[in-house]
Amino acid sequence: MTLEPFGARLRRAMDQRGPLCVGIDPHASLLAEWGLNDDVAGLERFSRTVVEATADRVALLKPQSAFFERFGSRGIAVLEKTVQEAxxxxxxVVMDAKRGDIGSTMAAYAESFLHKDAPLFSDALTVSPYLGYGSLSPAVVSARESGAGLFVLALTSNPEGREVQRAVRPDGRDIGATMLAHLAAENVGEEPLGSFGAVVGATLGDLSTYDLDINGPLLAPGVGAQGATPADLPRVFGSAVRNVVPNVSRGVLRHGPDLVALRDAVDRFAREVRAAVASV
Structure with missing residues (x-):
């Protein structure tokens, strides 16, 4: 059975739980901070703890696939359980895999993460459009068929991204703005929120020259350890802030493995984000 569209499910979750995404990023240094070994057992303990502490109170959880893939098939098995339990x-669940390719390969990626019967089926997937936005067509089609969503890299917070995303096209519009326009077209007429979102860094400062009102969600990494705060969100995103889902990883995860401390950190960030959004 096809799910209700991702955008509608996300809007409801944001309104009920607050607009917050917590990353599940089990890199070696964080496992060590938790007193866990950098092995599959440590990976599983870490992931289950994050899910137990947060999955009943956040809108989105975002496992970073690479940190599971590095352990091979056993790591992928942990990732499957993490997605299913969350x-x-x-x-x-938004799978942070940043897949991007062409033709049958992109279709295979879509089948891996967006087909409703796939072991790694997720509510949304991060994708890279830098083989051309049209290369994402198989993922767009698969997402629509299953009720899933996409988060397309548009204006990322890493400094290296500028050489591609801020490159100016012959029509005077840069590549990041072009990606936002493609997403706005995907979301036309969708209510209460479209299912095709953009990744836009919360550390980028004033983005008022961009049209961020794409009628879809804006996944905003950079809050917490990377320096952005919930109070910065209105200044960065302007009138689109109501559709922003700030992503916090280390700012929450550094409080583990204590369940109470993890939950307190999530609740604190959620309150601060709600207050920032309400101020606009």
Missing amino acids: RAAGAL
């Missing part, structure tokens, strides 16, 4: 506990 969704069963009520969180929406």
Whole structure:
């Protein structure tokens, strides 16, 4: 059975739980901070703890696929369980895999993460459009068929991204703005929110020259350890801030493995984000 569209499910989750995404990023240094070994057992303990602490209170959980893939098939098995347990506990899951390719290869990536019967089926997937936005067509089609969503890299917070995303086209519009325009076209007429979102860094400062009102969600990394705060969101995103889902990883995860401390950190960020959005 096809799910209700991702945008509608996300809008409801944001309104009920607050617009917050917590990353599940089990890199070696963080496992060590938790007193865990950098092995599959440590990976599983870390992931289950994050899910237990957060999946019943955040809108989105975002496992970073690479940190699971580095352990091979056993790591992928942990990732499958993490996705399934997070969704069963009520969180929406965006798989942070940043896939991008052409033709049958992009279709295979879409089948891996967006087909409703796939072991790694997720509510949304991060994708890279830098083989041309049209190369994402198989993922767009698969997402629509399953009720899933996409988050397309548009204006990322890493400094290296500028050489591609801020490059200016012959029509005078830069590549990041072009990606936003493509997403706005995907979301036309969708209510209460479209399912095709953009990744836009919260550390980028004033983005008022960009049209961020794409009628879709804006996944905003950079809050917490990277320097942005919830109070910065209105200044960066302007009138589009109501559709922003700030992503926090280390700012929450550094409080583990204590469940109470993790939950307190999530609740604190959620309150601060709600207050920032309400101020606009």
